[in-house]
Amino acid sequence: MAKYKLEYLWLDGYTPVANIRGKTKIAEFDDFPTLDQLDDWGFDGSSTQQADGGDSDCMLKPVAVYPDAGRSGNAALVMCEVMLPDGTPHPSNTRATIIDDPGAWFGFEQEYFLEQDGRPLGWPEVGYPDPQGEYYTAVGNKNCGDIARTIVEEHLDLCLAAGINHEGINAEVAKGQ
Structure with missing residues (x-):
């Protein structure tokens, strides 16, 4: 048998x-x-806006597992839903209600900013970059930078x-995004 590093991942209760x-x-x-080989696992929900301090138990229920290509050795990413101790979905677990609406259509878009020295990559040291617009789906070093493209x-x-499904990538509306 081999030891595996299982990175359990979930969404916390912060809003919006x-x-x-x-x-x-x-x-x-x-x-x-x-x-089916992965166990549920508990966590302190009072630190993630998902429980009060006096009754802080929450459960992580694995719903998908992928090889963790970012770690060396035997490693997996374990995507989880948050459950209450009685096994019912936590109020922050909106994924659990998707099955209740068979007509629902949805998609995921992961947007993020790359930062350097506490500000978005490519922004001037003082002030702001040119207005949004020219960066969206832009190419070239002036608009998105070679380092940003390498990271993306x-x-x-x-x-x-x-093995995580991906439909594509593109630069977003703000410089460094």
Whole structure:
């Protein structure tokens, strides 16, 4: 049996935008773990805006597992839903209600800013860059920079290596985004 680093990932209870949280569990498996081999795992919800201090137990229920291409050795990304101790979905767990609406259509878009010295990459030291617009789906060093493109490409390659479905990438409306 081999030891695996399992990075349990979930969305916290912050609003209006939740943050990704993670903690690593070590477990032994003969081969890469399947979803049914992964245990539920508890966490302190009072630190993630998902419980009060006096009753802070929350549970992580694995719903998908992918190879973690960003870590060396045996490693997996374990995507989780947040559950209450009785096994029902936590109020912040909006994923659990998707199945209740068979007509729902949705998509995911992960947007982020790359930063350098506390400000978005490519922004001047003082003030702001040119107005938004010219950066959206832009190419070339002036608009998105070669370092930014290298990071975005590496992120895409890691997702694809892990088996995480990806539809594509593009530069966004603000410089450094």
